[in-house]
Amino acid sequence: MDILGFLAVAVALLVGIVSTESRLARADRRIARVERKLDLVLDHLGLREEDPALDAVAGLARDGKKIEAIRAYREATGAGLKEAKEAVDRLG
Template sequence: METLIPGIALAVIAITSTVGMATSRNDRRFKAMDRRLQLLERKMDLLLAHHGVEGPPEDPAFKEIDALLAQGKTIHAIKLHREATGSGLAEAKEAVERRMR
């Protein structure tokens, strides 16, 4: 019985480290795909602007976001952006900061 406990502990450690490595690998892949998607979106925006093509009509929520930013309510603007787009906190914060420029 005493020899079984260290073996179980080693198995648990091995499984935990394997799951951790897989999660880390997936996280890196997700971040790389996200960066590529952002780059493609920027390229598409530049192409549309260069050819004078307007993008899709803007969501009315973005006018409200701009109004909140004009009032200095950045946190409320980020919250509204997340609700309107379903984006994560970091993505919404970045998007709102871009609108502030």
């Protein structure tokens, strides 16, 4: 019976972890959509966020150093790999 109890607790923990991961992934996707929309609004209004670190990222992207640009973008913004790649693709 002890093994069954242990397995039940382990399964419950795994379900909780998977559920939390799923909610976090959905939240990340929603935040990314909001950021993309905000970028479009800023572009439409002709406004630009001035950030020296992002200027360096844009320079690396223009020079064809995509991996270095992605790494620099992630360091400057704390973004995930996918978001950083998409941002660098937009810059390049």
